[in-house]
Amino acid sequence: MNGSGTILVTGAARRLGAAVLRDLLRHGVAGDPPADRIVAVDLREPSPEDRVEGVETLSADLRTPEVAAVIARVRPHTVLHLDVLAAPSQAGSRTAMKERNVIGTMQLLAACQKAPSVRRLVVKSSAAVYGCAARDPALFTEDTQPHRPPRSGYGKDVTEVEGYVRGFTRRRPDVAVTVLRFASFLGPNVQTAFVDYLSLPALPTVLGFDPRLQFVHIDDVVRAVRYAAGDTHPGTYNIAGSGVLTLSQIARRLGKPTAPIPAFATSAFGALLKRIGAADFTGDQLNLLTYGRVLDTERMVSRLGLKPHYSTAQAVAAHAETVASRPLIGPDAVAAAERRLTSLLAGRAVRRESRTLRDDEAQRESDAAVDEADWKEDG
Amino acid sequence: MSEQHTPPHAAGRPPTDVIDSVGRLLGGPDWERRAARGLAFLRRRITGDYEVDEFGYDQELTDNVLLGACRPLYERYFRVETRGIEKVPAQGGALIVANHSGTLPLDAIMTQVALADHHPAQRRLRMLAADVVFTMPFVGELARKAGHTLACNPDAERLLFGGEVVGVWPEGFKGIGKPFADRYRLQRFGRGGFVSAALRTGTPIIPTAIVGAEEIYPKIGDIKPLARLLNLPYIPVTPTFPWLGPLGLIPLPSKWYIAFGDPIETSGYDPGAAEDPMLVFNLTDQVRETIQDTLYRLLLQRRSVFF
Numbered sequence A: 001m002n003g004s005g006t007i008l009v010t011g012a013a014r015r016l017g018a019a020v021l022r023d024l025l026r027h028g029v030a031g032d033p034p035a036d037r038i039v040a041v042d043l044r045e046p047s048p049e050d051r052v053e054g055v056e057t058l059s060a061d062l063r064t065p066e067v068a069a070v071i072a073r074v075r076p077h078t079v080l081h082l083d084v085l086a087a088p089s090q091a092g093s094r095t096a097m098k099e100r101n102v103i104g105t106m107q108l109l110a111a112c113q114k115a116p117s118v119r120r121l122v123v124k125s126s127a128a129v130y131g132c133a134a135r136d137p138a139l140f141t142e143d144t145q146p147h148r149p150p151r152s153g154y155g156k157d158v159t160e161v162e163g164y165v166r167g168f169t170r171r172r173p174d175v176a177v178t179v180l181r182f183a184s185f186l187g188p189n190v191q192t193a194f195v196d197y198l199s200l201p202a203l204p205t206v207l208g209f210d211p212r213l214q215f216v217h218i219d220d221v222v223r224a225v226r227y228a229a230g231d232t233h234p235g236t237y238n239i240a241g242s243g244v245l246t247l248s249q250i251a252r253r254l255g256k257p258t259a260p261i262p263a264f265a266t267s268a269f270g271a272l273l274k275r276i277g278a279a280d281f282t283g284d285q286l287n288l289l290t291y292g293r294v295l296d297t298e299r300m301v302s303r304l305g306l307k308p309h310y311s312t313a314q315a316v317a318a319h320a321e322t323v324a325s326r327p328l329i330g331p332d333a334v335a336a337a338e339r340r341l342t343s344l345l346a347g348r349a350v351r352r353e354s355r356t357l358r359d360d361e362a363q364r365e366s367d368a369a370v371d372e373a374d375w376k377e378d379g
Numbered sequence B: 001m002s003e004q005h006t007p008p009h010a011a012g013r014p015p016t017d018v019i020d021s022v023g024r025l026l027g028g029p030d031w032e033r034r035a036a037r038g039l040a041f042l043r044r045r046i047t048g049d050y051e052v053d054e055f056g057y058d059q060e061l062t063d064n065v066l067l068g069a070c071r072p073l074y075e076r077y078f079r080v081e082t083r084g085i086e087k088v089p090a091q092g093g094a095l096i097v098a099n100h101s102g103t104l105p106l107d108a109i110m111t112q113v114a115l116a117d118h119h120p121a122q123r124r125l126r127m128l129a130a131d132v133v134f135t136m137p138f139v140g141e142l143a144r145k146a147g148h149t150l151a152c153n154p155d156a157e158r159l160l161f162g163g164e165v166v167g168v169w170p171e172g173f174k175g176i177g178k179p180f181a182d183r184y185r186l187q188r189f190g191r192g193g194f195v196s197a198a199l200r201t202g203t204p205i206i207p208t209a210i211v212g213a214e215e216i217y218p219k220i221g222d223i224k225p226l227a228r229l230l231n232l233p234y235i236p237v238t239p240t241f242p243w244l245g246p247l248g249l250i251p252l253p254s255k256w257y258i259a260f261g262d263p264i265e266t267s268g269y270d271p272g273a274a275e276d277p278m279l280v281f282n283l284t285d286q287v288r289e290t291i292q293d294t295l296y297r298l299l300l301q302r303r304s305v306f307f
Helices: A015-026 A066-074 A094-113 A153-171 A193-198 A218-230 A247-253 A263-275 A283-291 A298-304 A312-322 A331-358 A360-364 A368-378 B016-027 B031-047 B059-077 B106-118 B131-135 B139-145 B153-161 B172-176 B193-201 B224-230 B245-249 B271-275 B277-301
Strands: A006-010 A037-042 A056-059 A078-081 A120-126 A176-182 A184-186 A203-206 A215-217 A235-239 A258-261 B081-083 B094-098 B125-129 B165-168 B205-211 B257-260
Touching (some): A066 A094, A078 A094, A078 A218, A120 A218, A153 A176, A153 A283, A176 A218, A184 A193, A184 A312, A193 A283, A203 A283, A218 A235, A218 A298, A247 A258, A247 A312, A247 B031, A331 B031, B059 B106, B059 B139, B094 B277, B106 B205, B106 B257, B125 B153, B131 B139, B193 B271, B257 B277
Parallel strands (some): A078 A120, A120 A176, A176 A235, A184 A215, A203 A258, B125 B165
Antiparallel strands (some): B205 B257
């Protein structure tokens, strides 16, 4: 096959990489041309549970020119660049994360630019490129210019990554480049800053703000990568589950109490949470928890043809199941309380009814009797 | 409670009747049914089992709580009378454009109540608000839940394409924060963004004149340094505020009229019409003059500010 049907996957030792590899194998690596070979590249060997049979595993450091040698040897047709890390914990430190994201992408794209075999490139990006501000429109389309571009953290990384990808697209117009801007991931085994946040016993919120949030289930992330890898869909796509939930709704659905923090105290509080390693409540994450972010996914449906299996609400429900969260006041308890109170009301009405029958005469004149009959008819 | 301690005259009146009369007093004859509905509502709120749209609009909360809270103000306090509310289409998108006044945007809120309560199709008004609204805690949150969003073309067009009635007060802070001496004199109408949104979506523009809101907080001064400090567009001085403290926040009970004008159709123009600045300016002027004329006409008919 002269390597024409080879898919190279970066970040393959991580959970998402492994899930994508399994999915590609299960679905027969369809596409145009059909891939006959999958090469998985990562810095380290995958852990035993993330090892995928049936793919070639290579360890290479994307941050070094080593990757050029790999590309030249493997001669991939399609490159799936998934080695874009969302949280410092995934790389060890913020510095390492930034290096892997930005320098890794630079090196990989430089290598791809020199490889005539590469015809298709799919890059994992994030909705974090939009930043979030009060002055942004309610929904971000792929063409929305952010009002306040992210200046730190993951958002800045993906902004830089996308900048390099644009440069690559200009220099290699023959390569179909797809950029997938994902909403926050949720689902089994997903470890993100937001999942850490949701695992806090009480959710700190910014007093007087109830952001609209959106999520994408990890299964739909994997499908989006497969759709993008299997056919030519050049362009940028927002990927998110349909619908939105407000933060207060999420807290209620998970049965978690919220702890509103006044805006002036959030940075001190966030620094404290960070120091004890509980969760990230600073920078981009704090902005997200203040103003929220919603994506317009029309292009995802109409051009990529992806209809997510999980809506935002379903992704949150799936998250609640996987963490087996024990809510402070469960929905069952609330529903039971409601039933008890309602039956109390109905019981009162019935008791009143029988009394009415007893002192028929006395009550007949009053309008109340009519009302009670109505009530009885209604059940 | 045992039988022998009950006074004889109360024997036939068990204490449940007290609950009943309180219930009737608060909720009317079918208060039990209403209470059951209220309980179901509470359960949904506690468990998060309700929907918000992508703008954050919480229709359940708006219909059950927010509109109800504003209704006494509408019915009893300002005694709002509407004219031509049936000119707002029963379905599909429409753009309500109105004059802005009164220091606080009560005029916008009353227009929302008018359309929800008194329009035959009970239309829900989605307003376009200034960006400062969404930077303020609580205010921004409440505005989104009540269905409002940032005044920008993408949001306006998305709502209009979705068949919503959108409300816009194009004078913005220039209108709502103008001195009392300038009452009922329309300010500049922005840059005509609302006209291009209507043209792009082919929705009718309904020029709307609101009389009465100018007199609720007669703004006779402005504490500019404090406003700058708090990042607000103005801190008004009225005959009662800040002199009477929180009492000064009570609006004057003026009598209000909201007159909805004849729709200006935009569906007849070419698709590229929104890119024609001349046409946009002309339509903007037409809307502005219609509202100004209606205001003058209503003011002539008005007998008094308060009755």
